[in-house]
Structure formats: structure tokens, C-alpha cells
Amino acid sequence: MEFTCPRCATSAEAEFYGPCPSCRAELIATFRSDGRVVELAEYEPKMNVTPNAVALKDD
Template identity: 65%
Template sequence: MEFSCPRCQAPTDGEFYAPCTTCRSDLATKFSGLGRDVEVAEYEPKMNVTPNAVALKDD
């Protein structure tokens, strides 16, 4: 399929409508970032359910 690149308007062809190869490589170098470690709090489930009578039954 032939179309104009949506970024630079240069004529290009491809299977899908997307930026041309040059624009894709420019975007990849511009927006390639390094991963970072994010501190996340320990998961604590909510205790919104009360124990049932069978669990509290004394023998």
C-alpha cells in the first residue's frame, strides 16, 4: 500500500499506515528511555470481611 508518511509527508509504502523507516528510527532514538526502579509500597489486603461464627467457635 502506498501512502504519505504521517510525520514528514514523504511518499512511502508499507503493510500498515505508519511513519516511514527514517521517521521510525528518529522516534526510536528520541524516545528510547532507560528503565528505572520504582519503589512500591507493600500490598496489604483490606480487612472488610468479618470472620464467620464457625471460625470463632470455641471447642
């Protein structure tokens, strides 16, 4: 399919509509970043629910 590149307005031919291959390569080079590890606090459930009488019943 032939179309006009929405970024640089040149004629491009590709299977799907979007930036031309040169614009795509430029965008990948500009916005590429390395992944990072995010440290999160360990999950602790809230204790705002009281157990019911059946759960506390001793057999």
C-alpha cells in the first residue's frame, strides 16, 4: 500500500499505515531506553476486617 508518511510527508510504501522506515528508525533511536528494576515494598494485607464467630469457634 502506498501512502504519505504522516511524519515527514514523503511517499512511502508499506503493509500498514504509519511512519516510513527512515522515520521509524529515527524514532526507535531517539526513544530507546534500557529496562530497569523497580523495588517495591512487600505486600501486607489490610487488617480492617474482623473474623466472624464461625471462624473463631473452637470444636
